[in-house]
Amino acid sequence: MNQIDIGSVDLNLFKVFEALFEEGGASRAAIRLDMTQSAVSAALRRLREVFSDALFVRTGRGLAPTSRARELKPIVSEALDRCRQSLAIASPNAMTFHGRSVSIGLSDDFEIAIGRRLSDVLSTSAPGLRLIFRQTHSQIVGDALANQEMDLAVSGAVFGSRGLRQQILGEGTYACLVDAGRRRQPTLTIDEYVSKGHILVSSGGVVGIVDEALAALGRKRTVVASTTHFASLPYLLKETEAVATIPRHAAEAIAALTGLALLACPISLPSYTIALGWRSSAMRDAAVVKTHAAVVDCISILTSKESS
CATH class of the missing domain: 3.40.190.10 (Periplasmic binding protein-like II)
Structure with missing residues (x-):
């Protein structure tokens, strides 16, 4: 394969490549770059010629990068970042x-x-x-x-x-969230805590830091549901007796917006x-x-x- 002369390549093509990769579609890339969709499509044709690869293939949800495009992405982004940094110096x-x-x-x-x-x-x-x-x-x-x-x-x-x-x-640190309408006391005892159903927020595990702390005390809890998203907690806790133990910063923000009750955790958890x-x-x-x-x-x- 003949080596490509950089002087023959429009370097603006790399901005189009980055936008296509990150936006997943020609129409969205066009909006991001303030270009017409036909201009983005034309740029993609030129990119395919330069790299002798399809780079992006159409799926039901837009454009998906090929393995070659995934290989190129960090290199292209680093080059563009360096260009942006040079302008920042100026x-x-x-x-x-x-x-x-x-x-x-x-x-x-x-x-x-x-x-x-x-x-x-x-x-x-x-x-x-x-x-x-x-x-x-x-x-x-x-x-x-x-x-x-x-x-x-x-x-x-x-x-x-x-x-x-x-x-x-x-x-x-950590705090607990419960439905305020079902909570009359401002504190939660450890016996109440372990008797409630628990909502576990985890990126994939089935055992959390709470289980480890309870095990050290010879206690166990019952997890009634697990989720990967903190944002779903109001819907999982409202009108139930369940409790969720989560980072305090998120508990405070969710309680302030939804009216859930914020309670201190009755067990000692490490920061x-x-x-x-x-x-x-x-x-x-x-x-x-x-x-x-x-x-x-x-x-x-x-x-x-x-x-x-």
């Missing part, structure tokens, strides 16, 4: 970020707790910037950051991968680390720097509430 004190986006990996408990506040902070400090919240959890977050699937990530895990940096933002991770190179980007500062500010408010 304009380090940018005041508007229209057309820019920053992706943040976090579990939905943190999205519930800080998502709105984070958007409000950045609307002032980085006007025009679009936030993309990506669901993640501690088992996959390090690889997702390293593979450039997100720019920043908040997690209970410590980031130890090569090329990643981290900042410990504080520690989190957990809240860490912010990012790729070392990403902090050359002014948009990521602004978002980093906003995340630190929002998490500090959460941790100060929990320690007070």
